[in-house]
Amino acid sequence: MHVIIERNRMVHDVQHVAKAVSSRTTIPILTGIKLVADANGLTLTGSDSDLSIESFIPKEENEREIVQIEQAGSIVLQSKYFAEIVKKLPGETIEIQVHDQFAATIRSGSSVFTLNGLDPEEYPRLPQLKEDLIFSLPQDMLRNIIRQTVFAVSTQETRPVLTGVNIETENGELICTATDSHRLAMRKTKIDSQDEGLEFKNVVIPGKSLQELSKILEDTSDLAEIVVTENQILFKLGNLLFFSRLLEGKYPVTSGMIPTQFKTSFVVKTKELVHTLERAMLLSREAKNNVINVKTLGDNQIEITSTSQEIGKVTEKMATDQFEGDEIRISFNGKNILDALKVVDSDEVQIFLTGAMSPFVIRPIDSDHYLHLFSPVRTY
């Protein structure tokens, strides 16, 4: 293999595929990035076997030469060093030449690196997916859906299926749900599909995969094509393919958990509530339970308090709007509410309560396509 490639493009694409490489893998070949040069261009692949990312750099793009292929071939280079080296190389272009014994010389400007590599024949093949279930979403919308759900997945391995985001279709809509059993985030969106009758359920994507994917997604309305199979999902983003294993197991049916009737509801300013909770958390955080108490005051105000025996107490009043229903007191985990409010783009949120011991709902006021559900905390 012998190629000469634009440095900036190489840095960009190596950073993407390196996201799939784990330094803690037990399979030595997977600590590397596979480079394959053929007549069409250069393909980079990184994988930790759960997650695989493949990026293709074509010879030419918009009539500009990006890669010059002097000789086809392939090699696997240690991701940790290779990614750092390309980032720091001084020249405009990078020349990579593979020798016997799986060693590569990398030249750029005044720099010459010789890196020991690994046998590309040992690198595992990427899955070949049957493209039966396909739909597409704009990249920026997909990124937003991930942002608004993935924070709510469970971080505990006791119920592995809860460490993922569940996606399913219902009446031509895509429903994305994440829950750790104390809080739940749910986001709906219309989807475009060539197939009118697109239908699937219990497709659970690991939260970790979605976090990596969201770093690669761009702020563009270009479509991402999504292929769903029984145990894999593939996101096609132009020249980049992002494969993730799906989580096994049955995702809980969450639709019945969301209350539809409420005893009390009111509207508050999102930022004001964030700041008030952040102050209240200064004291409750220490106790590690993050318990915040809210009490309605009967004059369109709520009082937010938090107490730590050792440190002290904080009390704050907040104005509400559109107050309806009964007076109520409730306690909850302030951190969970803050996490949710931070992904709300709306200036105001509406809070729906059904009782001190029942789950409650927060929705952005200007949209019904997503909601957050929380369990209260028992304080006696």
Place this chain on the structure above:
Amino acid sequence: MHVIIERNRMVHDVQHVAKAVSSRTTIPILTGIKLVADANGLTLTGSDSDLSIESFIPKEENEREIVQIEQAGSIVLQSKYFAEIVKKLPGETIEIQVHDQFAATIRSGSSVFTLNGLDPEEYPRLPQLKEDLIFSLPQDMLRNIIRQTVFAVSTQETRPVLTGVNIETENGELICTATDSHRLAMRKTKIDSQDEGLEFKNVVIPGKSLQELSKILEDTSDLAEIVVTENQILFKLGNLLFFSRLLEGKYPVTSGMIPTQFKTSFVVKTKELVHTLERAMLLSREAKNNVINVKTLGDNQIEITSTSQEIGKVTEKMATDQFEGDEIRISFNGKNILDALKVVDSDEVQIFLTGAMSPFVIRPIDSDHYLHLFSPVRTY
């Protein structure tokens, strides 16, 4: 005690004194910040007993009221909570009112905090220093002197005196030296002193104190007044007093270590050398010895190499200027050189070598008021 104070000023000054408070202290009262209100204003104090910072907020400044003293008094409040709380308070002003039992109520906008405090009578007194040895330096210059020396102090407690920066006078100049015995940074400067015959030596300021001081120093030519005593140093910065304990023990005499005759010298571009070393370090870093080899090539070029048996090799050529003397090969700890080059403000540095096994010197080309000295590494 009952005061009403501008929030921004309080946030600023609390952040400064909180730098002296350690969460790992064994003396409970020192986890707090002492607040003392009297007829003139509010004084804040933080201390970890090695380092103490006192900041005075006057009632008025430039004919603007900053603190309103309703009632004189004092209290000690937990730094960790108090500093976070004032930063997050919503109002323009903060009202602090002390009750019995050393509790304080803090009001700002819609927020009311009640914090448990400690008895201010238990707070240790700050040292009263005899102001015999006094000199002054512009704050920005003092900050630069710290930046250019403190990185070279030892981080190992085996020779405690080397964890500090030594300052001494010589012919009306201040000489600041830091060394960990493998590298040395030395910075000289003229000083202003009311006392013509100002003279002192072996004044060793803990590196940690200087790092905190440099965060407080402002980018201004306002003078810092410096008071030196046998076991304390005091920096007076306007309304802020910064006390540090001095390190005990005899600082090594370093003047004789610096070679005055050289066999080889040349000039290189500072940034180019930084980037080349950073690339070379990508491979040597892993082996944890950071060994970089330099060889002169006889045509005003040097070759920089680094080799890791496992990973590979890097070679880079660099142009030199004003080459004088013999050809030479030398190996050194690349990280030490990088640390030094990062505090050099000059575009070019001159490197002076006396042999493969002898210490060598790097100086900025446009000034003789500071230098860096390094021990080479034996590679066979």
